[in-house]
Amino acid sequence: MKLKYFSAPYIIWMVVFIAVPLLLIAYFAFTTDGGSFTVKYISDVGQYANIFIRSIWLSLIATAICLVVAYPVAFILSRMEKHKQGTMLMIVMLPMWMNFLLRTYAWMTLLGNNGIINHLFGLVGLGPYKLINTSGAVVLGMVYNYLPFMILPLYSVMEKIDKSMFEAASDLGCNSTQTLFRVVVPLSVPGITSGITMVFVPAISTFIISRMLGGGSNLLIGDLIEMQFLGNAYNPHLGAAISLVLMVIILVIMTVMNQFDPEDQVLM
């Protein structure tokens, strides 16, 4: 009995439900309703350059904030006593187990014009400020939702850095800043790159966070795709073309990230 035939059901499944659908995206992106070849839809994507730029820009900002906020958290966690680390990590990751719609909804109620933040401002005689339906709110939503995705990979590389590394660095005359930039940062590069991809990919393709916190004026690529398939603007060909461009952008970003990764261990 050949063991490799065990995978036959999955191979069929994989071809029909993973490979064919992705090929369908490419097919729809390059054909008209009648089925003849066209580059019209791909070139139409250019009309939405502003939305693409906004998506890339907002998700880059969110990724950068996540990195800056998460780095010290991961470091502090990794230097705690071993038995505390597990519990602390669980506490940090716990909000991730709530559905992201509820987490985003929480910010909707906090930031709203009648929300609690404006209410507190009102008590000290300030505001009300326009907090919701701004691009800042969208970035905040991304940071809130994806911060643990940055903490986890950073923590798992830092946890492996031996304490003796710090002692050696200080014995050799490094002060703490030098130790940080010459020892900790270089050793945590794999965590940085996988953290960046784990935050950037969902951030650039989200369509709910922008809709719930950004109002109508902060459309992202995800919203644009969703509108072509389920919205009023029904046009699967254009939707497929936008999806294809999004996939290419992500592929480029991941390739760039892999260049920085010494172990080449990111999923690809």
Next chain:
Amino acid sequence: MKKLGKFYLILVLLFLYVPIFVLIVFSFNETKSRSVFSGFTLDWYKRLFHNKIIISSLVNTILVAVAASIISTVMGTLAAIGIHSMRKVPKAVVMNITNMPIINPEIVTGVSLMLLFVFFAARMNLEFGFVTLLIAHITFDVPYVILNVMPKFNQMDPHIYEAAQDLGCSPIQAFRKVVLPEIMPGVVSGFLMSFTYSLDDFVVSYFTTGSTSQTLPITIYSMTRRKVSPEINALSTLIFVAVVIVLIIKNIIENKSAAKNKTVGEV
């Protein structure tokens, strides 16, 4: 320096938890106000339990998560056995395609499956509903099972399967008694991972289900689109409590098995 670190950690935890606690507090609020707490009530919880849409979507969510994770675990484990014994090139091809749903943004997976179903729907009388939802969930679940089981095969000594057969086991007995126990931890974590992903999924479900098979995340989404009702807060509170209970149980089990391993090691 240590104090500063603690202070920073507390700040980040506040950022993560305050929004959730505000939701919880306002689930007990008498009025619909989202900023002023006017009095305690359990009305929103009562309403929640009488909300037929929420109950039926909860049932749907659990049904699809159970079915999808069981099918994915069986198919994914069989697939891992087969892939493990493949030659280098076909193995690389299969693994690269398997990684696609994990690397691709969820919206692309959702949209691509939707295109496929629309394509079939026109030709095969297929309707968007439970079946399409289940297919979609299995599709994004199986890769996680394979990625959890594969490393166990790589760690396993390939000769023990042959040794079992030399000692008189049939191939099926050898698999059941020798291989299965070795890969079991991977199978279990693959199952749990696909179950939680199914339970939590919104984006792929959103594109692949019909109006007859709404899942809880989809119902939550439509609730946030309509008028604000503190029922969502009540629902969030219940989900939060459930998550805390599950994680505490998980922690206890892990600590117990860690303690067990430790005593075994000491003996």
